[in-house]
Amino acid sequence: MLSNHQATQGDQATADKDVGVIEPATTADLKHEPAPQPDPNVRCRACSHAITSLRQAIEVNRAHEHTFRNPAGYSFHVLCYRRAPGALCTGTPTTLDTWFSGYAWSYALCQECQIHLGWFFQGEDEFAGLIATRLLRP
Numbered sequence: 001m002l003s004n005h006q007a008t009q010g011d012q013a014t015a016d017k018d019v020g021v022i023e024p025a026t027t028a029d030l031k032h033e034p035a036p037q038p039d040p041n042v043r044c045r046a047c048s049h050a051i052t053s054l055r056q057a058i059e060v061n062r063a064h065e066h067t068f069r070n071p072a073g074y075s076f077h078v079l080c081y082r083r084a085p086g087a088l089c090t091g092t093p094t095t096l097d098t099w100f101s102g103y104a105w106s107y108a109l110c111q112e113c114q115i116h117l118g119w120f121f122q123g124e125d126e127f128a129g130l131i132a133t134r135l136l137r138p
């Protein structure tokens with residue numbers, strides 16, 4: 001009750017150009033409402049479409065980043081995310097040559113420009129493994 005009353009006085013003082021009270025009121029407002037965080041999106045490097053976000057980053061087998069070689073001999077530096085809502089899942093999941101034991105993979109394409117961004121893995125849970133060089137990260 002008392003603090004509400006004081007806050008109200010502070011607001012009024014701010015509006016009423018009472019310089020002595022403006023500073024403490026402003027400081028209190030800053031503490032109460034921190035500045036919004038910058039956009040943490042992870043985007044498609046080709047078209048800037050939002051694919052996932054830093055908050056979705058996860059560790060699989062105790063690492064967020066993995067380097068794998070596919071049967072054709074190409075190496076991929078892959079980052080793991082819990083979800084990738086901006087990517088399309090395509091192809092029939094298969095465990096053939098899978099990089100994560102127990103997980104079936106299918107392709108992850110950019111929803112916007114259809115570029116190949118990585119793979120979705122499905123097992124006891126699901127995650128996306130996205131190719132680092134095809135992403136724009138904050």
Ligand SMILES: [Zn+2]
Nearest residue numbers: 044047110113
């Ligand atoms: Zn794209």
